[in-house]
Amino acid sequence: MVEFALQDLKSVLGDVHILTDSSQMMEADILLQINSEVELKKEGFSIKKSHRKIIVSGFDEAGLMYGILELSEQIELYGIAGISEMTKNPYFEMRGPKFNIPLDVRTPSYSDASDAGQRNIPVMWDFDFWKNYIDTMAKYRYNYISLWSLQPFPSLVKVPGYEDISLDDVQRSTGTWENIYNLNGIGMDTPEILDNPETLKKISIDEKIEFWRKVMAYGKDRNIDFHLITWNIFNYGTGGKYGITDRMDNEITKDYFRKSVKQMFVTYPDLAGIGLTTGENMKVDGKRTNAEERENWAYDTYAKGILDAAAEMPDRKFTFIHRQHQTGAKEIAEKFKEVIDTKNIEFLYCFKYAKAHVYSATEQPYYLNDNFVEDIGSMKTIWGLRNDDTFYFRWGSPDFVREFIENIPHQVARGIYFGSDQWIWGRDFLTKDPETPDQLEVIKHWYQWMLWGRLSYDPTISNEKFTDLLANRFPEVDAKKLFSAWQQASQVYPVTTGFHWGSLDFQWYIEGCISHPRFAQNKTGFHDVNRFINLGVHPKSGNQTIPEYVKMTLADSSSVLKTPLQVAEKLHQLSDGALNDLKGINSIQNKELQFTLNDIETVSFLGKYYAHKITGSTYVAMYRETKDTHFQNLAVAELTRALDFWIKYTDKALQQNNNPLWTNRVGVVDWKEITNWVKEDIEIAKIDL
Structure with a gap:
């Protein structure tokens, strides 16, 4: 993490000395140190000046990384003489994107039936994409990535007893797609779709596993964890093998999901957590099931799977995320009590805070309507901030983001995620004659993504600072007017x-x-x-x-x-x-x-x-x-x-x-x-x- 941040610092410093040993401070212009001072918390940092000396302290390596990035930015904007002392701790502990991930036509995400989904299937298997994406998100102060899929296991793991389900290669369909599919994610396995594949990448399941291990390890080096979140129940990619179906009362399906959840953690040592949604496709004989039935299924599969992993790896920390979706928070807590009580599992709720449109109002009522804060008590949630609005055009209103963030109930917040269901934030394909072909969406839309990341870490950042960042990026114009x-x-x-x-x-x-x-x-x-x-x-x-x-x-x-x-x-x-x-x-x-x-x-x-x-x-x-x-x-x-x-x-x-x-x-x-x-x-x- 520190080496990553130092690349920026060295690019703006010239001949200034950088030391990490305080005993040599007399000779140093800048000292970098891990120092869990009283005022610092996890991922926090301070910048202090003493005569010609600058001391950057981080509570931990992540905090030091953020401190160095802040120092580099200040020097670039204002020069060494303009450096401001500060002490910063993250406002939200978890700050991440919601990333619907189109892995393969056989294991689709919610967003696959779209131009964005189809164009980004090969991108998901491009390490250069992930390297640039992770680097960019780290600079914007995001610290986790949530990958969302209807059911990705056949593309990611070899499950004991179900090895024949694992998928080699990466495929996309050349069939004729309909304009709109079922709003619950059903119907993306029709013969027209699956019987007309094209192979985009020749790769074995073992090579796929190594690929994602490498991606997650790279994320660790930038203080970015990975979480996998699914909708349920989908049997995409299983091909009807072993008798697996999408019925809630199918015991083989339950066993497959339970073992898949455990195997994700066994396979990926850097996977931080897993999450689920109940309610999308949880029916029996076409009939809607009740909340108790859905939670029973979720417990028998996801809960037991992570409990199996936690028991086998007692020294490892796990995160279990349960969306409050078509189910009450109290009922979830009662059913998942064993998960909540397990010492090496952190249980988090997830709530769709602004429905699908974060760009609607800076104050949102939906958690109040559901009595959500009261129901979860002393527990914590990740607030879901959905942006299904800005696909084409660059967006940037610091005042809106700042006010929105400050209105979110902080006392129960573990953090936020920001992202879309109609869009894949992969590579840009909308721009005609782009300056940079295949540019990352989070770089094209840099200002929007920076605002949500930086202000989620520190909502006190001023408009003057953002104006200065615009002036630095576009020095040829009046930044205040821009x-x-x-x-x-x-x-x-x-x-x-x-x-x-x-x-x-x-x-x-x-x-x-x-x-x-x-x-x-x-x-x-x-x-x-x-x-x-x-x-x-x-x-x-x-x-x-x-x-x-x-x-x-x-x-x-x-x-x-x-x-x-x-x-x-x-x-x-x-x-x-x-x-x-x-x-x-x-x-x-x-x-x-x-x-x-x-x-x-x-x-x-x-x-x-x-x-x-x-x-x-x-x-x-x-x-x-x-x-x-x-x-x-x-x-x-x-x-x-x-x-x-x-x-x-x-x-x-x-x-x-x-x-x-x-x-x-x-x-x-x-x-x-x-x-x-x-x-x-x-x-x-x-x-x-």
């Missing part, structure tokens, strides 16, 4: 989604104004004027729905809630503010800056589209209630302006992005086709009642 433009454009996401609230991933995708057709209440999935009128608002957004506004206006009453027209005005302010800040900022020859400015402008046009759409939809509702054609004329005018800005949005976006995009939850997002549906909003407004 910071302001980027933050204002990024706020388009939560302001829009806070008003137009489809809580789950299949219920809303803002960059396409689309959802699963079932939720859109039409055949296309496009959220038209009618859906903007009848869909509710985020419960903590402080917004008023359109029907509430119409009723209030006609009754000549008032409300403390923000009206739809006020929400629209806020979107105009943000978008116009960002566009105004962009004036005079020139990308010159910097291609990354060019892409960044394009994204900011593109999202600003999207904000203008939603502002006019919300206003137009409000006037349509007023017209329907009053029959006053004045409101109808206003609606047509607003929706016509909305179309203008949608065209500007898509024209700008298509300058540097590939589209259509096939997603796993809302199907194909085709901006040109959607333009036709945007036009239809105007016709909806013209309809006489």
Whole structure:
């Protein structure tokens, strides 16, 4: 870890001496030391100055790594004379990405039925990807990676008694995929998919095991643990061998899962933990089972598997993560008491804190609705922060992230994960003519990922610091204007989604104004004027729905809630503010800056589209209630302006992005086709009642 951080330090230092022996301090400019001072905690560090001397102390090696990275950054930004003393301890102990992992067509993740899933299958078996990914995440202060799969065991382990299930090679299907599959992850093993394979990599199961051992060991050297989390019950990859099915009452299936869980820890000495979800596909004869039945199955498989591993390896620490999903926290604690009481197992809950849209509001109500904090008592949870919004465009609002993090219930928090179900954060394939082909998504979207990582470690980092980081990365522009433009454009996401609230991933995708057709209440999935009128608002957004506004206006009453027209005005302010800040900022020859400015402008046009759409939809509702054609004329005018800005949005976006995009939850997002549906909003407004 220290050697890794020293690469950055040495690159900015020149001839300054670096020592790790305090007895030689008189000769040293910088001293690095492990020092578990009273004010330091695990992964904490301090930077102190004494005359010409700089002392970087870490509570442990990880803390020293973070301290050196901080020192390097300060020197790069401000020079040695500008170094600030500080003592820092992590705000959240666990800080990691949610990474749906497409290992093979035979062992898919939730996200495989998509362009992102299919394109990233070979990436998962590329060590250079993982090396760069882990290095990048370490610099952003993440300390674990959660790999999510429906059921990955055939691609990762040889299970005693079930050896014939283990899969050689890496395959992808050349068959014809459907646009949208079952929302519970069922149906990705049809003959059309499995009977048309292409081999992407010739590799034996033993070589696969060595590959992942190497990846996890590399993570250890960057203070990054790996956890594996699954949905249940899926028998993908087993091929019906040994009598394994996806039935809850199949004892062979239970035995296979129990032994697979243990074998994961036996096979991978650096695997930190395993987790599960109950409820996705846990049925018997097609009938939904109750929570007790699902938890009994989970205990007989995952719990017993990790207990077997813990008993066999008593000196090893294990983490067991149980998502609070379609099951009560108290019931989980009662059923898994033996796991909780086992000394070398840490039991953690996992809660989907903001449903699927972290970019909705900085305050979230769902843990309150479930009485979750009270129910888990003195136990701890990982808060799940789902981002199923920003796939195309670079996002960056420090104020939003900081406020969001500070609102998370800290007293029960072990940490957070940040990530997506509709997206694989692997390699970029959307950018036309990229500066760096196959660039990592977490580098393309560096600002967003840095904000969530760095602020989860230390939410007190100031906007001035982030502005300085922008100035260092893009020295040719006014960093204050860039910071302001980027933050204002990024706020388009939560302001829009806070008003137009489809809580789950299949219920809303803002960059396409689309959802699963079932939720859109039409055949296309496009959220038209009618859906903007009848869909509710985020419960903590402080917004008023359109029907509430119409009723209030006609009754000549008032409300403390923000009206739809006020929400629209806020979107105009943000978008116009960002566009105004962009004036005079020139990308010159910097291609990354060019892409960044394009994204900011593109999202600003999207904000203008939603502002006019919300206003137009409000006037349509007023017209329907009053029959006053004045409101109808206003609606047509607003929706016509909305179309203008949608065209500007898509024209700008298509300058540097590939589209259509096939997603796993809302199907194909085709901006040109959607333009036709945007036009239809105007016709909806013209309809006489």
